[in-house]
Amino acid sequence: MLTEELRDDAAKYLMQTYTRQPISIVRGRGSKVYDLEGREYVDFVGGIAVNVLGHGHPDLVRAIQRQAAQLIHVSNLYYTEPQVKLAQMLVDHSFADRVFFCNSGAEANEAAIKLARRYGHEKHGADRFEVITMKNSFHGRTLATITATGQEKVQKGFEPLMPGFAYALFNDFGAIEAMVSENTAAIMLEPIQGEGGVHVADRDYLKALRELCTRRDILLIFDEVQTGMGRTGTLFAYEQLGVKPDIMTLAKGLGGGMPIGACLAKESVAAIFTPGTHASTFGGNPLACTAALTVCRVLLEGHVLDQAKRMGEYLAKGLADCKDRHRVVREVRGLGLLQGMELDIDAKAVVADCLARGVLVNATSERVLRFVPPLVITQRDIDKLIETLTAIFNHRMVAEKDVHH
Ligand SMILES: *Cc1c(COP(=O)(O)O)cnc(C)c1O
DSSP: OOOHHHHHHHHHHSOSOOOOOSOOEEEEEBTEEEETTOOEEEESSHHHHTOTTOBTOHHHHHHHHHHHHHOSOOOTTSOOHHHHHHHHHHHHTSSOSEEEEESSHHHHHHHHHHHHHHHHHHHHOTTOOEEEEEBTOOOOSSHHHHHHSBOHHHHTTSOSOOSSEEEEOTTOHHHHHHHOOTTEEEEEEOSEETTTTOEEOOHHHHHHHHHHHHHHTOEEEEEOTTTTTTTTSSSSTHHHHTOOOSEEEEOGGGGBTBOOEEEEEOHHHHTTOOTTSSOOSSTTOHHHHHHHHHHHHHHHHSSHHHHHHHHHHHHHHHHHHHHHHOTTEEEEEEETTEEEEEESSOHHHHHHHHHHTTEEOEEEETTEEEEOOOTTOOHHHHHHHHHHHHHHHHHHHHHHHHHHO
């Protein structure tokens, strides 16, 4: 439910960049959120793959409260312990040797693009600047990252775009091999395209990309903003796909809801960033880093990753069964708790139906439903989702038949 006042004031005072669902969420617990009237919703959106520990996780709440009382922000003119500890934690559990912190996914990708260009310039000369990205990708909403994003709809009206980008078909090695030249500084992709409709990169394709990049000293950048932090059942998706990048970006789940992004790189690449080459006022502040450190600890110490893996399989199976029972479901794709369901019908209408039945889901394109719940989602929550989808699809079938009679 939503009060008229809130709806009208939002319409009056906010720039109208979003189409919002007609509810006002006031609190959350685990995998559930509650609206103004106290109505419960099972959360399969998770703040768009952000709330990996769910809502109100006691360790996260306590850590944020303590740190807020002690020190929120001082800038990177000084040392703060949470930032260094978080960097060490990420380095200890990834391919990377060093980390740069910022505040969002787009900024993490900006850092990655700048790092790749500077690496190209220093190692190979000023002509080495091009970044090849994928069609149907998503890398953020800043000017460089909408240019990196291989979708016209996010670029339209913002031209001129950034020079130095080219687009290849995802999962097509031949296409990219033909595009690589002396100008190519980096190849950047999501191991699983999230916003683009949940498409998983093939292992052989990634392996071939890795070999190509190594052979020609082209940097391989994985945008794990959505796939990182346990989403797919391992801390990072690349661990399951058998290929290590040179640079990786993180954000979304990293802070469990606190805004924080990170650009990670191996030493030979990270060394290119020297004092003054890149910066962020808020980047890596102690409050955000304390939150992220807590997220990392809970993921690595506890059973959350195991649960994410098990629940990911359970969700995939539930959705696949649903596909077998309903003709409107074309395909189910994904890895772990990043799952997509492609439909024959408008996904937005199904999102609205789910909301009315107490389940939050979202649509990434006209016909794809995406499920990115907190990693603490339970079997019961998943059963509720599948029952809800089943009821909606059955109801629609009956309605369709009525129209035809
Ligand atoms: C969400 C997303 C981004 C952008 O993150 P913001 O924090 O919104 O800037 C970039 N890349 C991928 C893969 C994403 O899913």
